[in-house]
Amino acid sequence: MSKTHRIPERSGAAFRLDKGETLTVIDPKGKQVADLLAFNAKDIDEVISSGRTLDYAETIALTTGHKLYSNRSNVLLEIVGDTVGRHDFLLTPCSVDTFRHFYPDQPEHRGCFGNLAEALAPYGVTPDRIPVAFNCFMNVPIDGETGKLRVLPPISKANDRIVFRAAMDLVIGLTACSALDSNGGSFKPIDYRID
């Protein structure tokens, strides 16, 4: 049985995920978001693209059976399991700027953006190359009439998970998200497993 890795609260990790392998992202305590990025391991200029993915899927409600596309319209990942069914693919990782904007009274934090930038640096990914992330378990309902979006606590419960299968050799960035509103007001770890 493969090892389960833990990403401590408000931190991030990066690792290889080879073609055919599955990545299971687990919310061990519930109501915790994990931002996920994916890059072609052989050419990091090919990167996960929210715009391509939403266009092809014709929905913002991505779940089992949906494919996550790159900026070059290639499939990077397929969602092959999902016990939650509510994730976000509209918003960029929280950063020191978003903390200043939304939480001016809270201590600043580099957020998922800073955590991803540090974790991905050894793979040659620079901060400007960090796009909209696939935000596992993030709960961002949109009002179809007004267009307004809200960031609500995740509906994930302890040990809920989402499973991705790699369609090419990838570099993955993954966080335990650092923003108060995204995580129901408290910060928890994220677990992951590669099989």
Place this chain on the structure above:
Amino acid sequence: MSKTHRIPERSGAAFRLDKGETLTVIDPKGKQVADLLAFNAKDIDEVISSGRTLDYAETIALTTGHKLYSNRSNVLLEIVGDTVGRHDFLLTPCSVDTFRHFYPDQPEHRGCFGNLAEALAPYGVTPDRIPVAFNCFMNVPIDGETGKLRVLPPISKANDRIVFRAAMDLVIGLTACSALDSNGGSFKPIDYRID
């Protein structure tokens, strides 16, 4: 009075827009989409970001008064006029791949992606650096319950327009969109003016 430029149907253009100038994008015949990109003219690694913008705006219904942010959380453009009130900031520019996906029976076309890539090349922008565009006049309603999105004909009428003010010196990419569904089944030009 400034000159009005015409972007012929299914083509694109790129140009400088300096800080404080306004860009008026006009739909001269109605029901025609124009994909817009913006880059920091002094450093093209700073680029328009749908994810940052939607996060700060807390809505996908962007119109007069909203600011369009970069991947570094700086304001690139502010919308200062809008006679339509329905635009899209979720989807990437149509490309040869999207034509193969959505219109397998139609002749292939390089789409807004190819048109933007060619127009922006003299400014040093490579194809992999083309992100989600701000799609002026594009009509992409989302069902708040199911998450499903539809690409409907624009609601813009002849001579409708949207006006942007530059918050820094920019390179702009702009198209007359090439995709059938986005434009109500016919291809029209887009006009623009810089004041």
